[in-house]
Amino acid sequence: xxxxxxxxxKNECKRxxxxxxxxxxxxxxxxxxxxxxxxxxxxxxSHYNSDNAEQFNELVINEALxxxxxxxxxxxxxxxxxxYFARVDFTEEGLDKMGNYYIGKMSLLDEKTGEFLIVDWRxxxxxxxxxxxxxxxxxxCPDGDIHGDISLKRQYTIENACLKEIFDIDxxxxxxxxxxxxxxxxxxxxxxxxSTIQSEQNQVIRADMWKPLIVQGAAGGGKTTIAxxxxxxxxxxxxxxxxxxxxxxxxxxxxxxxxxSEVLPELGVENVTQTTFEDFAFNVIGKNIGKKPKLNSPxxxxxxxxxxxxxKKSKENNNIIEASCFKSSLEFKELLNKYLKYIEYHYxxxxxxxxxxxxxxxxxxxxxxxxxxYSYLPFSKRIDEIKKSMINKVKYQRDKILDRVDREYECKxxxxxxxxxxxxxxxxxxxxxxxxxxxxxxxIKKGLKTVIKDYTSKIPKRSVWQYYENFLINLSKxxxxxxxCKLIDYIKDYSxxxxxxxNIEVEDLSPLMYISISVYGLSEKINLRHIVIDEAQDFxxxxxxxxxxxxxxxxxxxxxxxxxxxxxxxxxxxxNDVAKYIFTDENSSHLCLEQxxxxxxxxxxxxxxxxxGLNDPRLPKAKPVIRHGDEVKVFEKDSLSDIAKDIDNKIIxxxxxxxxxxxxxxxxxxxxxxxxxxLKEKKNVSVITGKEKDYPGGVVLIPxxxxxxxxxxxxxxxxxxKDMYTESxxxxxxxxxxxxxxxxxxxxxxxxxxxxxxxx
Ligand SMILES: Nc1ncnc2c1ncn2[C@@H]1O[C@H](COP(=O)(O)OP(=O)(O)OP(=O)(O)O)[C@@H](O)[C@H]1O
Numbered sequence: 001x002x003x004x005x006x007x008x009x010k011n012e013c014k015r016x017x018x019x020x021x022x023x024x025x026x027x028x029x030x031x032x033x034x035x036x037x038x039x040x041x042x043x044x045x046s047h048y049n050s051d052n053a054e055q056f057n058e059l060v061i062n063e064a065l066x067x068x069x070x071x072x073x074x075x076x077x078x079x080x081x082x083x084y085f086a087r088v089d090f091t092e093e094g095l096d097k098m099g100n101y102y103i104g105k106m107s108l109l110d111e112k113t114g115e116f117l118i119v120d121w122r123x124x125x126x127x128x129x130x131x132x133x134x135x136x137x138x139x140x141c142p143d144g145d146i147h148g149d150i151s152l153k154r155q156y157t158i159e160n161a162c163l164k165e166i167f168d169i170d171x172x173x174x175x176x177x178x179x180x181x182x183x184x185x186x187x188x189x190x191x192x193x194x195s196t197i198q199s200e201q202n203q204v205i206r207a208d209m210w211k212p213l214i215v216q217g218a219a220g221g222g223k224t225t226i227a228x229x230x231x232x233x234x235x236x237x238x239x240x241x242x243x244x245x246x247x248x249x250x251x252x253x254x255x256x257x258x259x260x261s262e263v264l265p266e267l268g269v270e271n272v273t274q275t276t277f278e279d280f281a282f283n284v285i286g287k288n289i290g291k292k293p294k295l296n297s298p299x300x301x302x303x304x305x306x307x308x309x310x311x312k313k314s315k316e317n318n319n320i321i322e323a324s325c326f327k328s329s330l331e332f333k334e335l336l337n338k339y340l341k342y343i344e345y346h347y348x349x350x351x352x353x354x355x356x357x358x359x360x361x362x363x364x365x366x367x368x369x370x371x372x373x374y375s376y377l378p379f380s381k382r383i384d385e386i387k388k389s390m391i392n393k394v395k396y397q398r399d400k401i402l403d404r405v406d407r408e409y410e411c412k413x414x415x416x417x418x419x420x421x422x423x424x425x426x427x428x429x430x431x432x433x434x435x436x437x438x439x440x441x442x443x444i445k446k447g448l449k450t451v452i453k454d455y456t457s458k459i460p461k462r463s464v465w466q467y468y469e470n471f472l473i474n475l476s477k478x479x480x481x482x483x484x485c486k487l488i489d490y491i492k493d494y495s496x497x498x499x500x501x502x503n504i505e506v507e508d509l510s511p512l513m514y515i516s517i518s519v520y521g522l523s524e525k526i527n528l529r530h531i532v533i534d535e536a537q538d539f540x541x542x543x544x545x546x547x548x549x550x551x552x553x554x555x556x557x558x559x560x561x562x563x564x565x566x567x568x569x570x571x572x573x574x575x576n577d578v579a580k581y582i583f584t585d586e587n588s589s590h591l592c593l594e595q596x597x598x599x600x601x602x603x604x605x606x607x608x609x610x611x612x613g614l615n616d617p618r619l620p621k622a623k624p625v626i627r628h629g630d631e632v633k634v635f636e637k638d639s640l641s642d643i644a645k646d647i648d649n650k651i652i653x654x655x656x657x658x659x660x661x662x663x664x665x666x667x668x669x670x671x672x673x674x675x676x677x678x679l680k681e682k683k684n685v686s687v688i689t690g691k692e693k694d695y696p697g698g699v700v701l702i703p704x705x706x707x708x709x710x711x712x713x714x715x716x717x718x719x720x721x722k723d724m725y726t727e728s729x730x731x732x733x734x735x736x737x738x739x740x741x742x743x744x745x746x747x748x749x750x751x752x753x754x755x756x757x758x759x760x
Contacts, residue, residue, distance in 0.1 A: 002165060044058060083104050084102040089151045091151065093148050101128070102116075103118070135149060175196070178625070198595065205226060206233060207557075213589050216593070221597065224709060235247065235269055249274050250277050255690075256710070277509070277543060284526065322487055323494070330541050330581055340514075340518050370382050381520075394451060402445075475488050517549060517550065566708065632748065667725075672688075684699050716746075722752070722754065726755070
């Protein structure tokens, strides 16, 4: 209700004023402190003396303080326009006093009273707002479970520091606040949802960080949004032990990253790596790759598959799909393991480490160090460790060896001396022996200087690329499964042909990363403790396996929707496979986000019927939130230009409306281009090709596989004819993805008869 109509309006205004005044005061204090730190940093930099360790330490500390104050000021400035969004009144069991907890994006402590004016949405007590109902409730905090009673749950709309609306939540009311949030129009960036996080989402956000968490979420269920809120939550809870660079979120492509780029900063979180699998892979392999390859776009392969998919006889398509599936599998990883075992066994030279005849380490000893004692390290790092032992050995054996030589020659000299009296022959023999000894000592001394270098120079120095090439060459030999011979030959031939042209495909990245970390290890700059993967249904088991090896723990959040698995030929079909094959030793948690928040009941029901056509029990049905809109409209037209004419009108109408975004979704990029050439409104339309780094918003013409993950006020599916979308799994999933993109309106065109999979 409008705030001024609420009986508690005056008290709430007073509270808001108090909070704002405190915040302003706090802002000034921090600003003054920051000015002082800025000056100190400036001074240290302009009077820098590299010999002064104390000054250096001070500079490092002040710079860290500078960063933290900057982010604090940003949070305060955000809170100044909207300090909190909800309140919970909770009386703890055994205590008389009721606590009024105002929940916002940061906490604010009144230092005089010692009470919180605002509590952070991520704090334990704030859980009461997300999970608790009026009456008996409890929350978990580090001291244990706190039981008590909730007497009030209230939500606020505050705009520019002005109280606009107040909603009291009782057991029966619908969540008006959520409805208002869902009904609004979206621009070109995803937004935070701290004030309306729902209970099932809250459980995902607050789940244990150290256990693998697998989330199957409906289209529009908030997976992407929740993934980002979870990072903010984990960072808040592990603020003292973990840094932003310990977290990473992987999203499908760069322009999707720009679409989600505002959420973490809005939540006060900076410097978390937000990347794509492809970019991360190149970062991991780094210079060890040895060549600069060109990565074939995964979309091109999908486009080829899409175009030929309905043609069951397409042998080439079957080959592409089977090869892609096998290269992404753990079986392929096993072949690579076999190869790496061979490399490991032959990595060190088959010889003793010795100077002259003095064996410092036998081959067996080095082999034991390499294959057993240091087996937990990557190959090249094992050599670094062995080198350290060698250096020590040389250092401590040097004098002993020289002494031994001396002693041996003393014996020889004694023998000569004893064998005859002094005579020219004896003198000549003695001189020869002494010369021989001196030469030998010189050689040994020289040898001791270069022995380690000489030894390590015999270790082959191959780049990751060379290892991979060699692995592919030997692929048929490594394979023992006769039924796979043809497929293996096909993979070998086309992959080697690709490498010859310096090309690689996404499926090559996991093996390349695997080789790189097995042989060279990880750069120290990569220090990840938790990875969040969005759209994980499109990840292969091999990709997940490599990522797990990199994190070296099971601290993962994996979110996806099997119904949208358009890369299912290489992706995941069943979340149980992930739990079973990737996190074998840990018991992973599975959560489900059934509710869909994006779209209207009418649109969601139509989309659910489409995916339901696959009759696959592994594909759960989404439950739409109660929000009604227009029925989905389907138009059959005789020509593409008729479709384009209609779409032109829709674009004009949308541009004149309050809507901010519209997508015209085609099956492929070619189809997008064809349609664009027919549109009169083309100047108002941007075509998304997948190469963009920024998501432009407005009206876009976009292939379906790139629209995945995004949302728009209005969606037009350009041609859902019966030829375009068959009953194949891929076509059904593609249409489902397209139909679940709109927030408010969905129009479907068809050139001629519409597809049978559309129920409308
Ligand atoms: N609790 C919520 N309160 C308000 N809005 C929400 C809530 N949960 C989700 N939304 C909204 O629903 C929409 C869909 O969210 P999001 O894109 O994160 O879902 P998704 O599961 O990743 O979808 P998809 O798999 O279809 O790409 C967004 O506009 C988001 O803001």
